[in-house]
Amino acid sequence: MSGVADRVAVVTGGGSGIGAACARRFAADGAAVVVADVDAEAGERVTAELRADGMRACHVACDVAVADDWRRLADTVRAEHGRVDVLASNAYAMADGPAHELPEDDWDRVIDVCLKATYLGVRALHPLLVAARGNVVAVSSVHGSVGVPGFPAYAAAKGGLESLVRQLAAEYGPTLRVNAVVPGPIDTPQWSRTPAEVMKAEAERTVLGRFGRAEEVAAAIAFLASDDASFITGTALPVDGGWSKRW
Template sequence: MQRFSGKTAVVTGAAGGIGAATALRLASEGATVILADIADAAGQAVVERIVAGGARAAYVHCDVSSPEHWERLRDRTHEIAGPADVVHNNAFIHLPGAAHELTADAWDREISVNLKALYLAARTFLDDLRSTKGCFVATSSVHANFGLPGNPAYAAAKGGICALIRQLAVEYGPDVRFNSVLPGPILTDVWDEVSEEDQRMSARATALDRLGAADEVASAVAFLASADASYITGTELVVDGGWSVKKESK
């Protein structure tokens, strides 16, 4: 399928994990992809993989908590490929700790990277998406719906993403569609420091009895960004192998 032929996609947090998988997926379906991250070497490596496959891509250094970086990302996108048709707001930071132990600086950093960035992304690329009748997909998390110990700022930010996506869908429809994906236990580099035993426990907590892959979340993002989801906006697509329903059944 070439659902994104002739379209321009911007993906943040694209140097690895879900972001890299999404960039590769959109490129494989014809998009010119602008990858944004702060991990420059890793981001450029993903670009090289895309280009080696015959698609177009470029990398832009971007701290998603900075309004100036967002403006530069938009300007570089226009220079390279024109206005954006798709924006995938995916970059995140996770600083675990109980609420009474988390420092105010850590709280502010998580909210800034995980939630403020969504506001900055939507504001910066709104004119593009209006002109292209495009779509915006944000990566939230099942943490938005469930209380899990040690994640107060992360949960607050991810819940805020879902609320803001609903608000943006109402404010800017019918011109632009806004949706979010809520991954569950997805095996990415974040899991490198998790023991095999804890990984198995997480897998058993899903209805499918396994951890998910970044490619599986990328498939959900590509669906929401495509014309196949043309009547879907303001919604949350959970990609967790049944983790949520199994948790609710207890």
Template sequence: MRFADRVALVTGGGRGIGAATALRFAREGAAVVVSDVDEGPAEEVASQIRQEGGRALAVACDVRDRGQVEAMVQRAVDTFGRLDFLVTCAGIIRDNLIHKMTDDDWDGVIDTHLKGTFLCAQAAQRVMVPQRYGKMVFLSSTSALGNRGQTNYSAAKAGIQGMARTLAIELGPFNINVNAVAPGFIETRMTRAVAERTGVDFEELKKAAAERTPLRRVGQPEDVAGVIAFLCSEDAGYVSGQVIYVRGGP
């Protein structure tokens, strides 16, 4: 119960990596605000936490909207009294080659990932700075290194890495750690959607990804949640401004 008396806010917490992270925090003692653009999935995760004896609140929030983000953070503080951990998992994909990518493809991905992370971090630091304690973990991706058909997503995820490094410098004097986690191929609804959109059988896609991975398997949401939990623990108290790749190899 290393997170007893701590409060975590997880965006994109209704599914995939966000859901696994919310459950991991709760099982280690934290109260968890589970946020998602749709309240239904967020409430499912929050209900599971409560059924297991934990404390959880589900909040619907579009992270592209400043008013909704600030209201979400305020509700977390009003409900649980403080905010210790921010994990930004909210995200979408709108893949296309550069000559086919529309303004909507670009704006939707950049606003959700990059602007959404910025708005959440800005709102959270207003709580964390006065209490002189906090941990932020932003979700990047191996696509930050470049990936065909993902100009928008790669740019957003690379930007998130720069944001994490910069905020580690700015917020470090207030005892706030800021890091990024960059997953490789993780078995989630998002990667299944990639298979469906490209007409590839999902099991074949996973098999091909595993063959390219030194550990010879694809990642699970829990693999990423474990690294996030480490970065929010006191074991990582001197780790800040880092990007940890969770990809089964170098």
């Protein structure tokens, strides 16, 4: 695959799960990776591991819902790398409960971290992405197109994110490509407190009968970010083991 060698990739939420796998994949493919995570300890840990393995990575503390944090991140990356080729917009927040019981603050937080953050990131990095003729890969969820009771803000944010991806692709083509991956159940720390029977049911809901691995989502992100996907923009690629295809 003609990957991201010698390019600069920003990965939000790169301190854990899919983001950490994505950071490792980009770095292994030869990119310099900027891990943008609100959890400084997690971000530093992931980047230290990559550097210990001879890869190029640094952490920039960033709450993706905060415009000033994006401005600082853009300044830092411009100063240290002079370019950005890829933005993997992956960080997320979750709040569960039916809409009539969901506190307004929780609604706002989920929408801000899962949806507004991609707008803020593209806005802050736009000059750098355009200069590099780069691309954006946003991480959505099967919740963006299927109603699963208990996650109204998350579903709205992810549905909005896929719409935003189409919009940004139309807006910024042919200079920038903008795509999404749409994971189903993926074995990451966000499932760590889920009861075993719920995990089993979730795995059985997929066609492939199992949870996906973070590395499998990272591989799809790496593909969309690479020149091998040079004629793909505005799409949302399911990485869900068939979860969304099963009745």
